[in-house]
Structures are given as C-alpha cells and as structure tokens.
Amino acid sequence: MDRIGQMQQTIERLTRPGRGILAADESYPTITKRLSDFGIESTEETRRFYRGLLATTPGIGESIGGVIFFEETLGQRTDDGMAIPAACEAQDIVPGIKVDKGTVELAGSSGEKVTQGLDNLGDRLDGYLEQGALFTKWRNLYAVTETLPSRQALDANAEVLARYAAIAQSRGMVPIVEPEVLMDGDHDLERCAAVTEAAQVALFDALRRHNVALEYIVLKPNMVLPGKRHARPSAAVCAEATLGVLRRTVPAAVPSINFLSGGQTSEEATANLNAINQAEGAKPWVLSFSFSRALQNPVQAAWSGDNANKQAAQQAFIHRARMNSLARAGRYDPSMETA
Ligand code: 5MM
Numbered sequence: 001m002d003r004i005g006q007m008q009q010t011i012e013r014l015t016r017p018g019r020g021i022l023a024a025d026e027s028y029p030t031i032t033k034r035l036s037d038f039g040i041e042s043t044e045e046t047r048r049f050y051r052g053l054l055a056t057t058p059g060i061g062e063s064i065g066g067v068i069f070f071e072e073t074l075g076q077r078t079d080d081g082m083a084i085p086a087a088c089e090a091q092d093i094v095p096g097i098k099v100d101k102g103t104v105e106l107a108g109s110s111g112e113k114v115t116q117g118l119d120n121l122g123d124r125l126d127g128y129l130e131q132g133a134l135f136t137k138w139r140n141l142y143a144v145t146e147t148l149p150s151r152q153a154l155d156a157n158a159e160v161l162a163r164y165a166a167i168a169q170s171r172g173m174v175p176i177v178e179p180e181v182l183m184d185g186d187h188d189l190e191r192c193a194a195v196t197e198a199a200q201v202a203l204f205d206a207l208r209r210h211n212v213a214l215e216y217i218v219l220k221p222n223m224v225l226p227g228k229r230h231a232r233p234s235a236a237v238c239a240e241a242t243l244g245v246l247r248r249t250v251p252a253a254v255p256s257i258n259f260l261s262g263g264q265t266s267e268e269a270t271a272n273l274n275a276i277n278q279a280e281g282a283k284p285w286v287l288s289f290s291f292s293r294a295l296q297n298p299v300q301a302a303w304s305g306d307n308a309n310k311q312a313a314q315q316a317f318i319h320r321a322r323m324n325s326l327a328r329a330g331r332y333d334p335s336m337e338t339a
Pocket of ligand 1: 023024026027028030139180291292293294
C-alpha cells in the first residue's frame with residue numbers, strides 16, 4: 001500500500017464510531033510520577049505488566065481504536081508472550097508511538113519551553129514502523145500568564161510540530177499534533193480561549209507552510225477551561241468555549257479532534273466531551289478523546305501494583321472507556337457511572 005493509502009486506512013480505523021484513543025505514552029519520569037501516586041513502583045516489569053494489562057483487556061477494542069505507547073512498550077510482551085503492538089492489533093486497535101523527546105528551555109525566551117526530537121526522526125520512525133506502530137504523537141506545551149506565551153514561543157513550537165508532522169507523513173504515519181495549553185495557573189476561561197486560539201492559528205499556519213496534508217492528521221488539543229485555581233465551569237460553558245475556538249481555527253479537512261484530559265477528573269472529562277458532542281452548531285470533525293490520566297487513574301487505583309487485581313483493573317478500564325465512548329456520541333449521562 002502506498003503512503004497515502006496507509007494513512008487513509010489508519011485514519012479510518014482511528015475514527016470508527018464509538019472509538020477514541022488511549023494515551024499510554026508516559027515517558028520514564030511521567031509514568032514514575034503517575035504510578036507513585038498510587039503507591040506503585042515504576043520498573044521495567046511493572047510498566048510491562050501494566051501496559052500489557054491495558055492492551056489485553058477483553059472487549060476494549062469496541063471503545064478504543066488506537067493506543068499511543070512510549071518506545072519502551074513497543075519492544076515488550078504481554079504475559080502470554082505476544083508483542084504488545086500485536087496484542088493491540090489482535091483487538092483491532094491501532095498501535096501508535098510518542099516520538100517527541102520532551103521539552104527544553106527556549107533560548108532567548110523568559111523561561112518558556114520548546115519541544116525537541118526532530119534529530120534522526122525519520123530513521124526512528126522507520127524502526128517504529130517495523131515494530132508495528134502506524135501513527136505518531138508529538139506534544140507541545142504552553143504555560144499561560146497575563147503576557148505568555150510569547151510570539152516567539154508560539155512560532156517556534158508551531159514550527160517544530162509542523163516539521164514533525166511532515167516527517168511522519170513522509171513515512172505514511174498519521175501524526176497526532178498536540179498543542180497543549182496548560183491548566184496550571186490562575187488565568188480565566190477567556191485567557192485560556194485566547195491562548196488556545198493563538199496556538200492553533202500558529203500551528204495551522206505552520207502545517208500549511210510545511211505542506212502537511214490536513215486530511216491525515218489528528219488534532220489533540222486541550223479543552224478550553226480556566227486555570228486550576230478557578231472554579232470549574234459547567235460542561236455546557238466548557239463546550240461552548242471549546243467549540244468556539246475550534247470553529248475559528250481548525251479547517252474542516254481535519255478528520256478528527258481527540259482531546260487530552262489535562263488534569264480534569266475522569267468524570268469531568270467525560271461530561272465535558274459529552275457536552276461538546278451534544279452542543280448545537282457546526283462540528284465538521286469527529287470529536288473524541290485521547291485521554292491519559294482521565295482513562296488510566298481508575299485503572300491504576302484498582303491495580304495498585306498487585307497483579308492479583310488485574311481483572312478489577314481491566315474492569316475499571318473498560319468502564320471508563322465505555323463512558324467515553326458514549327460521550328463521543330453525546331449519549332453519556334452521569335447516572336451511567338453506577339448503572
Ligand atoms: C497532556 O498529556 C497527554 C494527555 O494526557 P492527559 O489526558 O492526562 O492530559 C499525554 O499523552 C502525554 O503527552 C503523555 O502522558 C506523555 O507525557 P510526557 O510528559 O511523559 O511526555
């Protein structure tokens with residue numbers, strides 16, 4: 001199959017009705033922090049067992065169409081000895097790979113960040129393809145103050161995100177582009193909306209400059225919410241603000257927008273996704289999820305590092321995935337959490 005045919009097929013698989021994406025691509029420092037929140041030590045073996053548990057959850061392919069992994073996982077095996085990417089394919093789930101190398105300080109800025117990882121990216125992608133990954137992910141992050149992000153940070157980050165996307169498409173891999181406006185801070189909802197809009201305007205400008213085919217990308221944005229120190233708005237308010245920004249910035253050619261959860265509680269992220277899908281007005285894209293914490297927190301709590309809890313952990317995973325699958329269609333109700 002040629003490069004375009006491969007990306008078309010991957011997009012079709014990722015956007016099937018009822019499906020979203022699981023982000024299980026935490027780097028070593030991030031997974032260490034996530035697991036330690038539940039008293040679990042992060043070792044090669046605990047990470048292998050845990051990510052194998054996710055990939056082999058019976059029936060999970062009905063709600064999850066793709067999983068983003070960290071590169072270590074592509075080479076690990078489930079308890080049954082199957083390569084984890086192959087275990088995903090056995091459930092008709094597309095394996096993907098996070099390819100950025102984290103952030104460094106953006107030289108010349110006042111402490112802002114830029115994401116790195118472009119060096120040798122094409123060669124790395126060839127290796128990931130051989131290991132079964134069919135799509136990729138790269139995350140930029142933008143801290144918010146009254147004056148930041150600066151023009152410099154918006155443009156520098158957009159440039160690397162677009163260059164990454166162009167390289168991924170040159171290998172026939174669908175790029176997930178993730179410009180995350182952080183929830184840290186005391187900015188209000190309007191400030192989050194303005195920064196999210198500015199980040200996406202710069203991003204789509206750069207994607208065009210680098211000839212990225214918008215038909216074969218997935219956008220992974222934050223929902224528009226105020227900073228952590230503010231009270232959370234209703235799901236309807238979040239939906240209206242989020243859709244307002246998306247309508248002004250994201251071309252209809254983009255097939256799918258899969259939100260990150262960004263520190264929301266599991267049920268809050270589900271309710272907000274549901275409200276986004278229930279809202280009236282133009283929505284020319286699939287609106288789904290690519291959650292990490294909002295999908296995994298209950299799973300890690302149920303597992304607690306004790307492998308005897310595997311079934312309970314898989315039960316927690318399938319429940320959360322089903323709730324989000326319903327929200328993706330605007331058919332979720334909080335009463336379903338306990339039904
Ligand atoms: C924002 O983080 C992404 C989405 O996760 P949430 O739904 O929890 O917000 C997530 O995919 C993230 O990019 C990965 O966990 C990797 O993070 P690190 O910091 O390890 O690169």
